[in-house]
Each structure stands twice: as C-alpha cells, then as structure tokens.
Amino acid sequence: MAIKVGIPRALLYYRLYPLWKTFFNSLGIEVVVSGKTTKKLLKEGLKYAPDETCLSIKVAFGHVQDLMDKVDYLFLPRLVSLERGTYICPKFIGFPDMIRSAFDNLPPLIDTSFNLRKRPSNLFFPMYRIGRVFKKSFLTIHEAYKRALEEESKFLSSLRKGILLPEILYSWEQKRALRPSNPKGNLCIALVGHPYNLYDSFINLDIIKKLKDLGARVITPEMVEPLEIKKETDKIPQEVYWSLGREIVGASFYLLKSKSIDGLIHLGSFGCGPDSFLRELIADRARKHPEIAYLSLILDEHTGEAGVVTRLEAFIDLIERRKMAGRKSQVAGRHLQSDKRQAISH
C-alpha cells in the first residue's frame, strides 16, 4: 500500500499545491488533501488554535484535525521564506510547532524548513530532505523535483492569463479543460488579499462568486506580472518584507495606477498582522486615486453573509452610478482634489 501524505487545504496550499502534489506523486506517494472548509471544520479549529491567532491559522488547525487520522504523514513545511530578502509571516514559521503543541497523537510531521531568504536557488535542498524521509534515492528525488518545478511554473503562467486560481486548480487536478467563468463585462473589480483568504470560499463567504453574479470581472494579485509588482514596490521607501504582502501592495498599486479597474477590494482576515499594515498602505494610495472606488473588508469567524452582500451590492451600485454620471463628475472631483492640495502647500 502506498504511503499517504496529508496536505491541509489551507495557507499556501492554494499557491504551492501543484508543486507538492507532483513531487510526492513522482516519488510514488499518495497525497490526501483535507476537505473543503466547512462550519464544522472551523469549529474544530477554534477548539485547538490559540485564541489570538488570525482566522487563517484557525482554519488551518481545523484542516489538520480533519486529516490527522487519515494519513501516515502530515506535510506541514516550515515556510520561512520563498524569496530573497523576504519572509512569509512569523506565524507560518511557528505553525508546525503550534500544531505539535496543540494536538496529541499526531502522525509524524514533515516540517522541513524552506528558507530561501539568503540563497534563492536552493529549493532543492529542502525538497531533498523531504525525499529522504521516505528513503528515496538522490536521482529519484531530483527527477521528481524537476517535474514538480515544471508543473508549478506551468500553473503560475496560466495564472497570469486572467483566469481565477480555483478554476485552474480544479482543471489541473481533474485533468479537464479550463472553462474560464470570469464575465467579460466592462465592470472590473480587483480583489486583493492573501491567497488563503481569497480562494477559501467558506471563509470569504464566496465573495468571488458574488462579485461575478453582480456582473463584475474579478482580478486578483496573481494576475499581475511579477515585474510590474517589483517596479511598484521598489518605489516605496522601505521594501515590504512579507512576500505575500509585497505582492498585494505591488499589485494594488499597479492596478490603481493603470486605471484598468473600477474598484478595489481589500480582503483581510481578523487578527492578521501584515494585513493591518498593508491596509494602511493601500488605503493611503487609494485616497490619491479618487476615481477608483475602494472597499476594505475584514473577515472573521462570525461574518454574517447578509452584511457582506449588502456592502458588495452598495459598492457595485456606487461604481455603476459613477459610471452613469460619466466623466463630468470625475473631472470635478479631480479639481476639488487639486484645490485641496494647493491649499495644503500654501
């Protein structure tokens, strides 16, 4: 019987799943993913997670609990850093240890550190260490690693084409053709936030679908070219040192500047450290672009669906009314702004 490795459907699952899955499958290991987030799962997570953590970690605790008894190994890599000079988040670094202290009788954890902060090219070493856990030979591991990287880069490149991540993930996993469902309308909304908040349709109350139903095309940070993100973040006085945060800030700055969007929604989770700072940066920049509507939503385990729907509808209404009013009001708005700026400088 093949060895089963469990991967929780939380945190960076949404970004790195093709990499992990291809790697393990090429080694002849079966991958088990926890089920989609449900109310019950979240409740389990709340029971075990420390009270002060952010929603995403609480959800992740629930997923681990869900997987615990079904697998031989739990795969919880310690993601310190995946890019030069950046970190992911302190909670990601401590996550395997938090899990270990919260649960009894866990299956063995694979908590290899991924620290590419100083040398960005050594992704192979941690992967090799993972392979060695299963006593695979160097060549097998190398082969699997190469194949995993290929799949991951294919996955990332299809992300840039403006197709939503869950759809790509679905078609990749089921080996089916892509059927992009993003409406082609002229209303375009950018939805920025951490991937594990954007794509977990339970904790964000299926915001993507709601936006699509309201006739909006949704753009997420992954669809922005990394080069553009880098260009934007280089202009900030101090580099944002959370890699996901950097992507969010860079993407929203780029989208605000390019004027290709009608509205920007920042989706944060309650208790997320980086989000609290990013929101300030994004809100500050959004104030300088009054023609683009800006909405900030914070998710927690109690978010009521009705409240979110109302706010989204109001948001879309506002944008549409603005469009109807046409250029006239926009120009007036800009005048107002420049007047204010002059007043300050005098």
Place this chain on the structure above:
Amino acid sequence: MGTIGVLGEAILRRFGQEVILPPKTSKRTLTLGSRYSPEFACLPLKVTLGNLIEALEKGADTIVMLAARGPCRFGYYATLQNLILKNLDYEYELITLDYDMPNNLRKLKRLAKGKNWFQIGEAFRFSFLKLLTLEKMERLAHRIRPCEVKKGSTTKAYDEASRIIRRTFSFRELRWAKRKATFLLKKIPQDRTRNPLKVGVVGETYTVLEPYVNLEVERKLGEMGCEVHRPVWATEYMISMLPIFNRWGPRRKYRKAAKPYLKEEAGGECIVSIGGTILYARRKFDGVVHIAPFTCLPEIVAQGILSKVRKDLGIPILTLVLDEHTAQAGLITRLEAFVDLLQRKQARQKMKGKQG
C-alpha cells in the same frame, strides 16, 4: 520609549544634539496613538506613534528611528508611522537606521555634528554603560521589593535612583550616580526572613519594558510578594540586534532551551519567551507571567507553544494580552488570583516536605 529611549537620548546628547523627550506615556498618548494608527496594528506601534505626536507638538524637528527586516511588524514601524504623520501634516525630518550598514554610518556621522569616530564610539560606550547601570538598579529593586517592610518604599527609592542616573551625561557623573543610587536602594529596610515566590516575566520587549503599557506588572507582582526575574533586557536586546551577535549573543541559551518546542526563530521575542520559560521551569520557579500585545505575531506563536510547555514542565503560566483598553482593576484581580494560586502551591509543597 521605555528604557531603550535612555540609550538614544544619551547618544544624541553626547553628540551635542538637543533632544526632546516626549512627555511620559499617558492616557493622552494612547488615545492619540490609537486614533491615528490602523485598527489592528500592535500596541507598541500605537503607543510610539502617540509618543512621536507629543514630541512633535513639543517642537521636535527630526525623528531618529530604527527599522528592521524581521518577519515581525516592528521592522515596518518607521515607514508606516512616517506615512501617518505626513498625512497629519507634521513637518520633520526622518532618519531611519536600518540593515544598510554603510548608509547607517554615514547617517550617524551626520547626526554626530562633526564629532570624530572615537568620540562617536565613546558616546555609544557611555550610553550603553548608563543603560546597564539603570538595569542593574532595576534588578536590585526586583530583589528588594518583595522583602520591603514598608510597602512602596522600593518603588520610591528606585524612581529616585533612576532619576539620578538619567541625569548623568559623563562617565564620572555616572560612576558617582551609580554609587548613590545603589546606596539609596540598599538602605531600604528589609525583612529577609520572608521567602518570596519566584516569578518570571517573559514577553514582547516593548510591553515588558514600558511600565505604563503593562500597567506596572512587575511592581504589582513585587508588592504582592514575588521576586520578579525576566529574560528581556534592553541591553541584551540591543546586543542581539547586532548581526555579529545574532548567533552567539545573549539569546543563544534561550534558543538552545527552546529547541524541542520551536525549531526556528519566528521573529521578535518568541524564542526568548519560550526559552526563558523553560529555563525558569528548570530553575524551579513558582510561575511565569507572559505579556503580549494584542495581535502580536511572534507572541501568538509563543502563546500556542507555551500551553504545551506548561503541560510538560508543570509550571503555571499566566498570559496577559494587553491592548489600549486594558483596565487596571481586571489586571490586578488576575494577578492576585495567580499569586494566590502560587502561594497555595508553595504552602502545599512545604507541608509535603515536612511530612516526607
């Protein structure tokens, strides 16, 4: 800004700069800070922002700040506070000292108003010594407080001592001040027959060091009859910030102790909180108080892991999460209950010892 502010003040004074200290952190500071900072930002950001606003109101025209590249949010304070203050239309110059060493030296030279490198080095040596002296007094006060005969006499003496030390700006003055301060503290009438409880205070540096923010937890514990020890000291913090001492510096022992629970540093004082607790448990301390600001990233990780430490090593841990709304009364009740528990445990152990 707690005791670390002393360091900066002393250095800049030695450089011949005029230093404007913000008024002591007060209710107003907190209100100002939390009004303008992001809602879910951590408490230190809010307090220091309030401090900065008050200093700017007093007429400061330059702000010197540290920036880092850690995973913790502290590294981004300078940029974010700058953004907020600029939006509030304050005029000032910001000098950030960060990980870019050559640039830092250039900035230092500019701050030093034409002093040579030897003088700059002396300024650093002096202020470090001053901070060390202050901390020595604090340690002494922690030891004396549970044994004091008259309640509050240690705090009074310590305040006086720290005032004497803070006033000094040369090596000779400091030497005299040290003697005087030590004398002041040592002459407090003490009752050495008492057997005080030993309590460790661990947590995030800023909240542990700034008495206003932690509602003077250490003083309260002391007056309830606990000898307070803590692993977080401003000098140790400054040393461990230097890249050379990253691995071999004062944090090494904590890292070693925390290894079975946390394999990699998660930024901030996470590792110190865990390692410190474990070391205290090994030294047979009666309990540990863990202080964390609300939504502090590293301390949340620590909190999760400390629950396991508590189970494994059997040491009582009280976690206090502080935010701008924390009220005195609630905190006192919790501390009293905790100390009560420890006392009862101590008494029970004594009984067992007598019987056995």
